Amino acid sequence: MSYSNYAFGRLTRYTLKVHNAIKSACVCSNSLQRILNKRFIRLDIRNQVTQADNLALRELRPYQKECIETCLSKFLDHKINRQVVSLPVGSGKTVIFSNLIKQIPSPFPGADKVLVLAHREELLDQAYKQISKYSNLSIEIDQGGRIAKGNANVIIGSMHTLGKTETIRIEKYNPAHFKAIIIDEAHHATAASYRRILEYFGANKKETHLFVWGCSATVRRYDGLALKDIFDEITYHKDFLDMIQEKWLCNLRVTTIKTDVDLSKVKSSSEDFIMNDLSKYLNVESRNDVIVRTYLELAAQRTSTLVFGIDISHVESLTEMFRKRGVMAHGISSKTKPHIRATILKEFKERKFPVLVNCGILTEGTDIPNIDCIILSRPTKSPVLFQQMIGRGMRLSPEKDDCLVLDFIDSYSQIPDLATTPTLLGLDPTVELKDENFCEYDKEKPEKEKPKIIINAPTKIRITEYSNPFEIIDECSGAQHIQKFSDNAWLRIGEDSYVLSLQFYGTLKIVKENEIYYVTHKKREYPRHITKLPITSDSLESMIHACDKWIKATYGLKYAHIVASRFAKWPFEERSSIKLDDKGD
Numbered sequence: 001m002s003y004s005n006y007a008f009g010r011l012t013r014y015t016l017k018v019h020n021a022i023k024s025a026c027v028c029s030n031s032l033q034r035i036l037n038k039r040f041i042r043l044d045i046r047n048q049v050t051q052a053d054n055l056a057l058r059e060l061r062p063y064q065k066e067c068i069e070t071c072l073s074k075f076l077d078h079k080i081n082r083q084v085v086s087l088p089v090g091s092g093k094t095v096i097f098s099n100l101i102k103q104i105p106s107p108f109p110g111a112d113k114v115l116v117l118a119h120r121e122e123l124l125d126q127a128y129k130q131i132s133k134y135s136n137l138s139i140e141i142d143q144g145g146r147i148a149k150g151n152a153n154v155i156i157g158s159m160h161t162l163g164k165t166e167t168i169r170i171e172k173y174n175p176a177h178f179k180a181i182i183i184d185e186a187h188h189a190t191a192a193s194y195r196r197i198l199e200y201f202g203a204n205k206k207e208t209h210l211f212v213w214g215c216s217a218t219v220r221r222y223d224g225l226a227l228k229d230i231f232d233e234i235t236y237h238k239d240f241l242d243m244i245q246e247k248w249l250c251n252l253r254v255t256t257i258k259t260d261v262d263l264s265k266v267k268s269s270s271e272d273f274i275m276n277d278l279s280k281y282l283n284v285e286s287r288n289d290v291i292v293r294t295y296l297e298l299a300a301q302r303t304s305t306l307v308f309g310i311d312i313s314h315v316e317s318l319t320e321m322f323r324k325r326g327v328m329a330h331g332i333s334s335k336t337k338p339h340i341r342a343t344i345l346k347e348f349k350e351r352k353f354p355v356l357v358n359c360g361i362l363t364e365g366t367d368i369p370n371i372d373c374i375i376l377s378r379p380t381k382s383p384v385l386f387q388q389m390i391g392r393g394m395r396l397s398p399e400k401d402d403c404l405v406l407d408f409i410d411s412y413s414q415i416p417d418l419a420t421t422p423t424l425l426g427l428d429p430t431v432e433l434k435d436e437n438f439c440e441y442d443k444e445k446p447e448k449e450k451p452k453i454i455i456n457a458p459t460k461i462r463i464t465e466y467s468n469p470f471e472i473i474d475e476c477s478g479a480q481h482i483q484k485f486s487d488n489a490w491l492r493i494g495e496d497s498y499v500l501s502l503q504f505y506g507t508l509k510i511v512k513e514n515e516i517y518y519v520t521h522k523k524r525e526y527p528r529h530i531t532k533l534p535i536t537s538d539s540l541e542s543m544i545h546a547c548d549k550w551i552k553a554t555y556g557l558k559y560a561h562i563v564a565s566r567f568a569k570w571p572f573e574e575r576s577s578i579k580l581d582d583k584g585d
């Protein structure tokens with residue numbers, strides 16, 4: 001987008017007047033915001049990028065540049081003000097937004113500040129580090145005891161601090177001084193604190209004068225439409241398998257270890273297992289011993305192994321078990337004092353000891369590129385958490401060829417919503433895997449070492465090794481896995497397209513374009529309108545979940561079952577009448 005000097009001068013005078021009016025009104029009214037948001041008065045500051053900025057831009061990876069260009073074009077040319085991008089863990093999302101913020105045009109003079117929001121201290125500090133590295137902008141952090149004056153170009157704010165119901169901390173910021181809000185780990189953006197902040201800045205509406213940009217590795221919408229309130233479009237997506245192939249992320253060697261602990265007895269909430277219950281079943285000596293022995297067998301030569309445990313007591317018992325078997329291990333949890341945590345992390349980064357055990361601390365935002373082995377000893381139903389845990393090992397680092405993932409799948413019984421490496425790849429988690437080696441560790445164990453209370457303690461494990469994620473895909477691919485997470489009668493009709501008959505309510509059709517799934521609804525009665533539903537996703541599973549929720553919300557539970565379920569009693573002729581080609585509508 002370019003402007004002539006003449007037009008630029010005139011527009012600047014015009015915008016100054018508007019800006020003064022805003023100042024006197026203090027906060028933009030909706031109608032003013034609409035006027036201001038017209039692109040003809042949006043100033044193009046891309047010409048103001050300094051030589052230092054250009055140097056930094058040259059260091060960006062091709063997909064990072066492409067992402068920035070796509071988002072700016074969607075913003076300036078297509079007027080999509082609230083965007084979210086879907087990029088895998090370790091792809092450099094912080095690097096991307098650190099470079100993006102310099103290029104976001106001010107909507108009017110004086111509106112040149114950027115608010116970066118995140119929910120964890122590590123993320124705030126990482127944003128500070130990267131923005132300082134890539135620009136000369138002044139930066140302040142506003143979080144808890146770190147109180148910002150509010151004068152800097154970039155405010156990195158904790159959503160907990162700024163999103164409090166008492167608004168003292170946020171009120172020092174004048175929304176008219178801001179051009180953009182960046183949300184790191186944007187899948188959290190539906191939380192009430194984020195909503196309060198967005199509302200305060202007037203960024204809760206499509207017509208906002210701000211550029212609202214979020215990034216996440218897991219733009220998933222199991223709740224159907226929730227993220228749609230916050231963002232209008234997923235404007236860029238890159239798959240983590242592509243990133244591995246292009247060598248921007250390191251290869252994963254995956255070893256699944258199936259133990260015969262029966263997870264079906266562990267209590268769950270709608271999101272994940274209940275931690276206390278999980279710990280009761282899984283934090284047992286025999287299982288911890290299997291974990292350490294597996295490490296010794298398969299990963300002892302690795303330099304930096306990160307272990308995910310269930311809770312504080314699990315971190316303590318696993319650390320002790322590693323030490324008992326002669327492995328130098330440290331544990332960190334919420335109980336660890338901050339200065340001790342910092343020292344342990346520093347030494348782990350310097351490869352001074354090989355095993356670090358944690359629970360819930362080193363997930364999002366932890367940047368320790370030397371991690372070359374991940375032990376998942378904390379089963380989860382949350383694909384978001386699962387991906388975040390694996391992501392800690394996918395960063396590139398010199399002297400690191402790949403990252404070994406030891407994925408403990410604690411159940412021979414079928415838990416359809418358990419997150420495992422196959423589910424990460426969108427595959428059926430309960431698929432029968434080939435080439436399994438049976439190990440019966442407990443047979444070797446002296447009687448006296450056996451745990452006193454055995455609750456489903458593992459006696460056998462099955463180990464399956466894959467040298468890269470593509471092998472898992474080769475082994476487990478197939479569309480039938482949709483049935484594992486949806487009761488509806490979805491049919492695959494093309495490489496990336498699926499349909500579901502809603503009988504007298506028409507059909508839903510999912511298609512994939514530019515790596516994003518979209519869905520259309522075609523009515524049955526004439527005129528047969530086709531409407532695009534406001535649901536998009538980067539993964540088939542979350543797309544199907546969202547569509548299933550939409551069906552329930554639209555037709556009610558009873559009718560949703562009758563019209564869509566594959567278990568419903570209705571004539572199959574109806575289903576087979578769907579045109580099984582991928583063309584046409």
Ligand SMILES: Nc1ncnc2c1ncn2[C@@H]1O[C@H](COP(=O)(O)OP(=O)(O)OP(=O)(O)O)[C@@H](O)[C@H]1O
Nearest residue numbers: 059060061088089090091092093094095365367395
């Ligand atoms: N263009 C680049 N040049 C060099 N290093 C880069 C580049 N982009 C990213 N990195 C490095 O890759 C690592 C991951 O970057 P970053 O923390 O920004 O990723 P992320 O996507 O935010 O990760 P997460 O989702 O885990 O928070 C960091 O060590 C960072 O320095």
